[in-house]
Amino acid sequence: xxxxxxxxxxxxxxxxxxxxxxxxxxxxxxxxxxxxxxxxxxxxxxxxxxxxxxxxxxxxxxxxxxxxxxxxxxxxxxxxxxxxxxxxxxxxxxxxxxxxxxxxxxxxxxxxxxxxxxxxxxxxxxxxxxxxxxxxxxxxxxxxxxxxxxxxxxxxxxxxxxxxxxxxxxxxxxxxxxxxxxxxxxxxxxxxxxxxxxxxxxxxxxxxxxxxxxxxxxxxxxxxxxxxxxxxxxxxxxxxxxxxxxxxxxxxxxxxxxxxxxxxxxxxxxxxxxxxxxxxxxxxxxxxxxxxxxxxxxxxxxxxxxxxxxxxxxxxxxxxxxxxxxxxxxxxxxxxxxxxxxxxxxxxxxxxxxxxxxxxxxxxxxxxxxxxxxxxxxxxxxxxxxxxxxxxxxxxxxxxxxxxxxxxxxxxxxxxxxxxxxxxxxxxxxxxxxxxxxxxxxxxxxxxxxxxxxxxxxxxxxxxxxxxxxxxxxxxxxxxxxxxxxxxxxxxxxxxxxxxxxxxxxxxxxxxxxxxxxxxxxxxxxxxxxxxxxxxxxxxxxxxxxxxxxxxxxxxxxxxxxxx
Numbered sequence: 001x002x003x004x005x006x007x008x009x010x011x012x013x014x015x016x017x018x019x020x021x022x023x024x025x026x027x028x029x030x031x032x033x034x035x036x037x038x039x040x041x042x043x044x045x046x047x048x049x050x051x052x053x054x055x056x057x058x059x060x061x062x063x064x065x066x067x068x069x070x071x072x073x074x075x076x077x078x079x080x081x082x083x084x085x086x087x088x089x090x091x092x093x094x095x096x097x098x099x100x101x102x103x104x105x106x107x108x109x110x111x112x113x114x115x116x117x118x119x120x121x122x123x124x125x126x127x128x129x130x131x132x133x134x135x136x137x138x139x140x141x142x143x144x145x146x147x148x149x150x151x152x153x154x155x156x157x158x159x160x161x162x163x164x165x166x167x168x169x170x171x172x173x174x175x176x177x178x179x180x181x182x183x184x185x186x187x188x189x190x191x192x193x194x195x196x197x198x199x200x201x202x203x204x205x206x207x208x209x210x211x212x213x214x215x216x217x218x219x220x221x222x223x224x225x226x227x228x229x230x231x232x233x234x235x236x237x238x239x240x241x242x243x244x245x246x247x248x249x250x251x252x253x254x255x256x257x258x259x260x261x262x263x264x265x266x267x268x269x270x271x272x273x274x275x276x277x278x279x280x281x282x283x284x285x286x287x288x289x290x291x292x293x294x295x296x297x298x299x300x301x302x303x304x305x306x307x308x309x310x311x312x313x314x315x316x317x318x319x320x321x322x323x324x325x326x327x328x329x330x331x332x333x334x335x336x337x338x339x340x341x342x343x344x345x346x347x348x349x350x351x352x353x354x355x356x357x358x359x360x361x362x363x364x365x366x367x368x369x370x371x372x373x374x375x376x377x378x379x380x381x382x383x384x385x386x387x388x389x390x391x392x393x394x395x396x397x398x399x400x401x402x403x404x405x406x407x408x409x410x411x412x413x414x415x416x417x418x419x420x421x422x423x424x425x426x427x428x429x430x431x432x433x434x435x436x437x438x439x440x441x442x443x444x445x446x447x448x449x450x451x452x453x454x455x456x457x458x459x460x461x462x463x464x465x466x467x468x469x470x471x472x473x474x475x476x477x478x479x480x481x482x483x484x485x486x487x488x489x490x491x492x493x494x495x496x497x498x499x500x501x502x503x504x505x506x507x508x509x510x511x512x513x514x515x516x517x518x519x520x521x522x523x524x525x526x527x528x529x530x531x532x533x534x535x536x537x538x539x540x541x542x543x544x545x546x547x548x549x550x551x552x553x554x555x556x557x558x559x560x561x562x563x564x
Contacts, residue, residue, distance in 0.1 A: 067306075069335065469518060
């Protein structure tokens with residue numbers, strides 16, 4: 001993501017394709033993994049057995065969480081920085097591994113592109129990772145849709161029918177693609193043999209509760225139990241129906257027997273990387289699996305992991321949900337910022353971000369300042385990583401560094417896109433010093449046992465900066481249902497736009513005192529959280545006017561081009 005002449009003539013894909021990779025079994029051997037725990041998926045990918053998780057090692061390793069300022073159209077390079085930091089830690093003599101989420105095909109073929117890093121800080125094989133990889137998303141999709149089929153089958157058949165009221169069923173089918181035409185559909189057309197006529201719809205696979213469950217499970221048995229806890233709907237007698245009542249969770253877990261295992265790949269510099277799970281942070285918890293994180297901590301002294309979008313989304317959910325269930329606690333939190341992003345938050349036009357503008361930078365710094373305050377709310381030490389671009393002036397970089405230091409926050413520039421781990425050595429040194437001096441555990445923003453409205457209020461006011469929270473009628477009815485089902489003690493996973501600290505995409509910088517509106521609250525009893533939905537959030541995105549898919553091609557020899 002920094003721009004330099006070194007990589008000006010090569011795309012990310014060309015850099016990745018020009019790299020000589022180590023056979024994955026060689027990498028496993030370097031980690032001290034016995035081959036019986038390695039399942040090969042070709043020459044450069046493998047799945048690892050859950051038997052490799054060592055809870056004692058987990059407690060003694062250093063977990064580093066990477067987050068960022070509120071996202072902007074140019075991008076901040078969070079994944080690139082995460083990979084560069086892991087490579088940089090290895091370069092300064094630390095045993096480090098990066099643990100990331102899997103990319104979704106929706107963004108790959110849509111607007112955002114892939115999620116394997118960029119420049120000289122990538123994970124490879126880049127094409128495989130960004131496309132089908134090891135089939136985890138497909139397995140999650142099938143498990144989700146099996147439950148949907150079993151629900152409709154139970155409604156259709158009189159013998160053994162549970163009496164499900166179709167009007168109460170909210171479970172949707174999923175597919176890993178941006179396709180707005182499938183958001184709202186009618187199923188059961190074609191007469192009696194076609195099933196029971198009802199309104200339904202599709203969500204993107206990353207939004208499936210199965211994805212969230214996979215990423216919060218500790219093992220296969222826990223996965224099966226959690227899927228049995230999925231709330232399906234009510235009977236006509238107003239009795240709750242769960243997936244276990246349909247005897248669905250055993251078969252669903254069988255479909256996920258391989259998907260639950262983390263995937264081992266490597267960085268361009270030949271360091272180990274684990275990639276597993278892929279929930280979005282604006283509609284789910286936005287982090288890789290607990291299993292992958294713990295496996296990384298079992299196999300290395302440092303694990304660099306990433307939470308999606310800005311710290312108000314991914315980092316908050318990582319700490320309040322993932323850490324709450326897993327017992328994990330980061331030793332340091334890295335906030336990625338760019339001069340360009342902060343100028344955008346300061347009001348500069350997105351087409352003029354290469355033009356020096358210290359006034360816009362100063363105004364936009366308030367966005368970074370709020371995210372820093374939020375990390376401190378959790379009792380953690382933030383480190384700012386300035387992802388450097390060639391268009392950044394020394395004056396702009398100097399202002400940003402000094403502004404961070406005035407807040408008592410450590411800061412370092414990162415040139416990972418340009419130089420790989422070598423360009424992240426300064427950042428790695430600061431992060432290692434911070435992690436090794438940290439003895440405190442994180443402190444959650446709210447108590448899970450508080451009323452649901454109180455939990456939402458704490459996040460909205462303390463993390464987002466809202467002045468008040470308003471509930472629409474549907475959300476009020478959902479609160480009553482949550483109380484009836486006895487699920488009030490679950491944490492909240494607020495679905496909110498990633499483009500603003502508020503629930504309004506147009507409010508940039510650091511909005512304060514705004515009114516946040518909750519439209520409805522979805523129940524993810526299997527995953528173990530509630531999903532208050534704000535603003536105009538959609539769980540099935542659409543493609544942009546010019547989708548990235550138009551640039552992707554393959555030749556007769558199987559060489560892919562245009563992937564980013």
